[in-house]
Amino acid sequence: MAAARRPAAATPVRRILALGGHEFSSRPPDRAVCELLLRLAGERGGGRPRICILPTASGDTSEQIAGFYSAFGERACEPSDVSLFRLGRRPPALRDHLLSQDLIYVGGGSMVNLLAVWEAHDISSILSLAWRRGIVLAGQSAGAMCWFEAGITKSSGRPLAAAGLGLLSGSLCVHYNDEPERRAAYLDAVADGMPGGYGLDDYAGLLWEGEGTPSALTARRGARAYRVVGREGEVAESPLPARLLPAPAPAALREDIAEFRRIKTMRRRAGWLG
Amino acid sequence: MQTAERQIVALGGGFSMESGNPLLDDYVLGLTRAERPRVCFLPSASGDADHYVVRFYRAFSAHRCEPSHVSLFRREQGPGDLRRHLLSQDLVYVGGGSVVSLLGVWRAHGIDSILREAWESGVGRGEAYHRFLREGMRGGYAVPAAPLPEALSTAPAA
Numbered sequence: 001m002a003a004a005r006r007p008a009a010a011t012p013v014r015r016i017l018a019l020g021g022h023e024f025s026s027r028p029p030d031r032a033v034c035e036l037l038l039r040l041a042g043e044r045g046g047g048r049p050r051i052c053i054l055p056t057a058s059g060d061t062s063e064q065i066a067g068f069y070s071a072f073g074e075r076a077c078e079p080s081d082v083s084l085f086r087l088g089r090r091p092p093a094l095r096d097h098l099l100s101q102d103l104i105y106v107g108g109g110s111m112v113n114l115l116a117v118w119e120a121h122d123i124s125s126i127l128s129l130a131w132r133r134g135i136v137l138a139g140q141s142a143g144a145m146c147w148f149e150a151g152i153t154k155s156s157g158r159p160l161a162a163a164g165l166g167l168l169s170g171s172l173c174v175h176y177n178d179e180p181e182r183r184a185a186y187l188d189a190v191a192d193g194m195p196g197g198y199g200l201d202d203y204a205g206l207l208w209e210g211e212g213t214p215s216a217l218t219a220r221r222g223a224r225a226y227r228v229v230g231r232e233g234e235v236a237e238s239p240l241p242a243r244l245l246p247a248p249a250p251a252a253l254r255e256d257i258a259e260f261r262r263i264k265t266m267r268r269r270a271g272w273l274g
Numbered sequence: 275m276q277t278a279e280r281q282i283v284a285l286g287g288g289f290s291m292e293s294g295n296p297l298l299d300d301y302v303l304g305l306t307r308a309e310r311p312r313v314c315f316l317p318s319a320s321g322d323a324d325h326y327v328v329r330f331y332r333a334f335s336a337h338r339c340e341p342s343h344v345s346l347f348r349r350e351q352g353p354g355d356l357r358r359h360l361l362s363q364d365l366v367y368v369g370g371g372s373v374v375s376l377l378g379v380w381r382a383h384g385i386d387s388i389l390r391e392a393w394e395s396g397v398g399r400g401e402a403y404h405r406f407l408r409e410g411m412r413g414g415y416a417v418p419a420a421p422l423p424e425a426l427s428t429a430p431a432a
Contacts, residue, residue: 059321059347085321085372110347112382120378156383157349 012134015040016167016208018144020174020200021108022219024067028247029203032219034071036205036245037103040136041077045102050078052101056117057109057142060085064107084121098126101135108141111162112155115146124165131167141174148172149195152186159185161194168208170197176226178202187237190230199226204242216242280393281305289333290326290370299333302365311364315343318379319371322347326369334367346379357388366392 017040022033041049053068055061060083072079080101082094098104104127106114118124131137137147145151146164150171153162159182161171173186176199183199190196198206203220216225225240249257283305288298303311315330317323322345334341344352344359353359360366366389368376380386 057347059323061321061324083321085319085323085375087372110349113347113379116378116382117375118378120374154350157354 013210014131014134015136016147017136017138017205018147018172018200019140019205020176021141021178021202024071029220032245032247035248037105037138038075038077041103044134044136048076048078049102050100051103051105052098053081053105053107055081055107056084057111057114058107059109084117095126099130103136103138104130106139106143106146108143110155111142111145111151111153114142128167144174145172148197152182152189161189170195172197173199176201187235190228190235191233196229199228216240217245218242219245289329293329296333303339306364308364310340312340312362313365313367314360314363315367315369317343317369318346319373319376320369346383356383356385360388361392
């Protein structure tokens with residue numbers, strides 16, 4: 001019967017997660033962000049999803065790549081990185097690799113350089129195709145603004161507007177209340193006619209799942225997402241209601257707890273009760 | 275006004291490949307004929323890798339030249355006016371890495387046209403010479419139809 005056909009199979013849900021700023025540390029808000037990334041990847045890829053970092057905006061710094069592997073290396077996933085500055089002597093199958101992922105994560109850095117290097121390597125069209133195929137696109141800072149029509153970047157020193165890929169309409173400003181000069185430049189740009197959009201504090205995020213409005217998320221109490229709308233030279237800024245993401249205990253700690261429980265169960269079975 | 279001599283040196287060695295052998299670096303410093311040449315390092319092709327910048331400053335130490343570098347990934351630091359800075363150099367030293375990424379980033383920051391201007395004018399201040407040094411594109415990945423010749427055709431054979 002026609003009713004058995006699932007529309008999801010024909011048109012995958014297009015998903016983008018934009019994050020205002022975070023690190024790959026073991027602190028609770030950073031762990032909460034990584035859990036969310038794993039969950040989103042797992043919803044597409046099952047128990048062992050494939051997650052690839054594009055650290056292009058940083059110039060492929062070892063620091064960013066090592067941070068990514070320290071966060072995902074020992075989790076149930078297949079992490080990889082594509083460093084466009086260190087492709088080696090043989091051109092790798094970039095397109096095949098990226099299109100085989102469940103989630104592509106874009107790190108922060110220079111938004112202008114990010115888009116310029118992507119353009120030079122023809123990555124932009126691959127990412128757009130990945131998005132249409134339902135591969136989750138995610139990123140923080142420059143790696144979040146790149147999906148919009150425009151963002152506010154400090155790629156040239158002081159904060160200035162720069163064009164993004166335009167998969168999402170409107171604009172995004174990251175590190176919103178963490179960098180007041182960036183927010184001020186954003187509000188000025190929107191007042192001057194740049195398409196409005198969103199402001200994201202560090203540890204706040206917006207998740208697009210299919211068409212329509214995004215849901216706001218926060219990994220730290222007090223971190224907020226804002227809707228920013230310009231009209232006739234005036235700018236209206238309103239905070240969005242956001243869901244607080246849980247920050248589970250670190251993996252190592254979880255294993256310790258599990259071990260403790262196993263021992264307790266064994267003791268109980270042995271009748272030692274203690 | 276005196277026309278400066280235009281020079282481009284393409285290297286397959288120097289500090290990036292042979293840290294213990296300073297001969298090629300000494301040679302290019304000598305080409306400037308300046309007592310204390312101004313040397314600017316562009317590590318863009320490596321993604322402005324920290325270790326590469328450090329090795330540059332070790333090889334081109336301040337006792338024999340005036341070294342500087344421009345990091346296009348950290349524009350909040352370093353010279354604000356890139357054009358003025360680059361045009362005031364005696365030697366611009368371009369590090370190796372990915373040539374495709376290099377050209378993408380240069381275009382985004384207008385470095386390609388600044389370097390062309392420096393090459394064509396040949397003059398910074400007074401009789402300063404401009405030298406461009408392009409290290410062999412080690413580590414860059416060679417696409418058969420790479421847009422290199424049209425992108426940076428200041429050198430007859432790029």
